Amino acid sequence: MHCQYRITLVLFFLFIVFGNIFGQNKIENELILQLEPGADIENTITSLFRQNILKSKASTKRLAPEPFNFWKITLKRNISQETINKISSLPNVLKTQYNHSISYRTVPNDSLFTNQWSLNNTGQSGGENDADIDADLAWDLTTGGISPSGDTIVICIIDNGVDTSHVDLVGNIWKNNKEIRGNGIDDDGNGYVDDYLGWNTYLDNDNISGGNHGTPVAGIIGAKGNNKIGICGINYNVKLMVLVNGDEEADIIGAYLYALKMRKLYNETNGQEGAYIVATNASFGIDNARAEDHPIWCSVYDSLGNAGVLNVGATANNNINVDAYGDMPSSCPSDYLLTVTNIDKYNQKVNGAGYGKQTIDIGAYGKGTFSLKNYDNYGSFGGTSASTPHA
Ligand SMILES: [Ca+2]
Ligand SMILES: [Ca+2]
Ligand SMILES: [Ca+2]
Ligand SMILES: [Ca+2]
Known part of the structure; x- marks a missing residue:
C-alpha cells in the first residue's frame, strides 16, 4: 500500500507537469x-x-x-x-x-543515440527488444523545457559536480540569473552569497566543477537532445540545477535545503524569484543505514514534497533486502521519495542491487547504460546511480 501510494503520487506529479499537453492538437x-x-x-x-x-x-x-x-x-x-x-x-x-493535427514520430538526430538502449531498445546492444523506458513515445508528448503553464522546468542534481562546459550540456545548466557572480553580495536575497552557478554546501560557494559521477547523471536526465551531437537526454531541454555536497550527511541536508528554499521562493513570488524545481536526484547513499537514525534527512523529503518537489533516490549496489537491513536514503518512509533499484537490458534486476517490497518503489535501467563523461567524452555508466536519473 505504501508503494502504491507513492506511485499514485508520481502519476499525480506527472499529470501536473504533462497533463494539459494531451488534447492540445x-x-x-x-x-x-x-x-x-x-x-x-x-x-x-x-x-x-x-x-x-x-x-x-x-x-x-x-x-x-x-x-x-x-x-x-x-x-x-x-x-x-x-x-x-x-x-x-x-x-x-x-x-x-x-x-x-498529427505530428510525425521522429527519433533524435544525436550521433550516439543508438548506444542509448535504455531509451529505445531494439536489441542493438544484445538486450531484449523494448527493454527501455519508451522515451520515443514520451517525446511525442513533450521533450521537456517548459510546463504547460509556462514555467521553466528545473531538475536538481545533488552530486559531486558536473562538467558544465561539456558540449552536450551547455545550454541546459541552470544559472541563477538574479545573482551577480563574484561581487560578494547576495543580490537576490535568498541567503546565499554569489550562488550563480548553483551551490556547493561543502565550500559554501558556487563551485560546481568536478563531476566524474555527476556528469553522467546529468547526461541521462538532460543532455542536449536533437543537436546532432553525442547523446540525447531524457529531457532534450531542461534546466539542471547542480548542487555539490562533500562526503557527509550534513552537506547533503544543506543541499536539499537550498533546493527547498528556491522552490518555496518560486511558489511564494508567483515565479518571480527562486526556481521551479520539480524533482531532485540523489545517486548516493549509506549502505545498511536505518531511517530512524536519520530523521532530519528523511523529513526534508516531506518538506520538499509539500513544496511540489518529487525526490528520487538510489538504493544500495548490493544484493540486500533493504526492508530488513536498511539503506539511506532508500529506507526513508517519505511519500515524496521515489526509491530506485537497478535493472538491466533484459528487464532483470541486477544481482548486485538492493530490493525490498516495503522500501523500494521501482526498478530502472542502470547497468551498462550510456552517458556523458567529463571533457566532452562519452561512455558507459552503471549501478543504481544510473538507474535513478532514468527514473
Ligand atoms: Ca520501447
Ligand atoms: Ca543569492
Ligand atoms: Ca552576488
Ligand atoms: Ca546531444
Whole structure:
C-alpha cells in the first residue's frame, strides 16, 4: 500500500507537469463527419443551418470516393462539443468528431543515440527488444523545457559536480540569473552569497566543477537532445540545477535545503524569484543505514514534497533486502521519495542491487547504460546511480 501510494503520487506529479499537453492538437473549427451510405452532404449541411445548429459558413471536402461517405467540414468559427453532439444525433449522420493535427514520430538526430538502449531498445546492444523506458513515445508528448503553464522546468542534481562546459550540456545548466557572480553580495536575497552557478554546501560557494559521477547523471536526465551531437537526454531541454555536497550527511541536508528554499521562493513570488524545481536526484547513499537514525534527512523529503518537489533516490549496489537491513536514503518512509533499484537490458534486476517490497518503489535501467563523461567524452555508466536519473 505504501508503494502504491507513492506511485499514485508520481502519476499525480506527472499529470501536473504533462497533463494539459494531451488534447492540445484539436482543430476547433473542423469536423469529420460520417454519413449513412447514400446520404447527401449538401442536404445535411442545409438542414444544420435550418435548425440553427451551424451558424457560420461551411466548406466540405470528401475524404474518399463513393461508396464511402466521409467528409471534412471546415467552419469560419470554432464549434463546441455540444454542437458536435447535436450533429451526431441527426438522422443520416453516423458519427461526428473534431479534426486533429498529427505530428510525425521522429527519433533524435544525436550521433550516439543508438548506444542509448535504455531509451529505445531494439536489441542493438544484445538486450531484449523494448527493454527501455519508451522515451520515443514520451517525446511525442513533450521533450521537456517548459510546463504547460509556462514555467521553466528545473531538475536538481545533488552530486559531486558536473562538467558544465561539456558540449552536450551547455545550454541546459541552470544559472541563477538574479545573482551577480563574484561581487560578494547576495543580490537576490535568498541567503546565499554569489550562488550563480548553483551551490556547493561543502565550500559554501558556487563551485560546481568536478563531476566524474555527476556528469553522467546529468547526461541521462538532460543532455542536449536533437543537436546532432553525442547523446540525447531524457529531457532534450531542461534546466539542471547542480548542487555539490562533500562526503557527509550534513552537506547533503544543506543541499536539499537550498533546493527547498528556491522552490518555496518560486511558489511564494508567483515565479518571480527562486526556481521551479520539480524533482531532485540523489545517486548516493549509506549502505545498511536505518531511517530512524536519520530523521532530519528523511523529513526534508516531506518538506520538499509539500513544496511540489518529487525526490528520487538510489538504493544500495548490493544484493540486500533493504526492508530488513536498511539503506539511506532508500529506507526513508517519505511519500515524496521515489526509491530506485537497478535493472538491466533484459528487464532483470541486477544481482548486485538492493530490493525490498516495503522500501523500494521501482526498478530502472542502470547497468551498462550510456552517458556523458567529463571533457566532452562519452561512455558507459552503471549501478543504481544510473538507474535513478532514468527514473
Ligand atoms: Ca520501447
Ligand atoms: Ca543569492
Ligand atoms: Ca552576488
Ligand atoms: Ca546531444
